[in-house]
Amino acid sequence: MEIIVGVVLAVVVLGFATLVGFDRDRAFYPTVMVVIASYYGLFGVMGGSRDALIAEVAAAGVFVVASVLGFKRSLWIVAAALAAHGVFDYFHGHLIPDPGVPGWWPGFCGTFDVVAAIYLSWLLMRNKGSVPN
Numbered sequence: 001m002e003i004i005v006g007v008v009l010a011v012v013v014l015g016f017a018t019l020v021g022f023d024r025d026r027a028f029y030p031t032v033m034v035v036i037a038s039y040y041g042l043f044g045v046m047g048g049s050r051d052a053l054i055a056e057v058a059a060a061g062v063f064v065v066a067s068v069l070g071f072k073r074s075l076w077i078v079a080a081a082l083a084a085h086g087v088f089d090y091f092h093g094h095l096i097p098d099p100g101v102p103g104w105w106p107g108f109c110g111t112f113d114v115v116a117a118i119y120l121s122w123l124l125m126r127n128k129g130s131v132p133n
Contacts, residue, residue: 002104006111014119029078029120030067036085036113037063039105040098047100055096059088079120086113 017023037060044053063081070077089110092101 002108003111006108007115010112010115010119014116018123023123026075027071029075029082029116030071032116033067033070033078033081033085034064036082036109036116037067039109040092040096040101043098043100043102043105045100047098049097049099052096052098052100056098059096075120075124079117079124082113082117082120086110086117089113 014023017028022028040056041053041060044056063085066077066081066084070079070081087110088095089106092098092106
């Protein structure tokens, strides 16, 4: 079920962002990536594990750096970061033990991330490397 919800929510949210023009600014998708990366830190706090929180913040830092680089250089970096975060979601439990992560979260978030990466890639290909103005 979490995979279906991830697909539907990604399509609805990102389609809505395009429809109303939220994603006209090149900062939109990097900001989405930063927010996505921050959730695991929240789960580290919720789980009450200091070690998990430190590991989650370090992992999020990688995706935040990719978001900034993508914002400054190319949104293709952000698309790659979204896809990489989707893969990270699926392996998260094997990499960082975090008792605060809901069991359904990796499937949901991983699916949302991969759909977002595909959607942004489609926009970039359609618009020759930039988001629509």
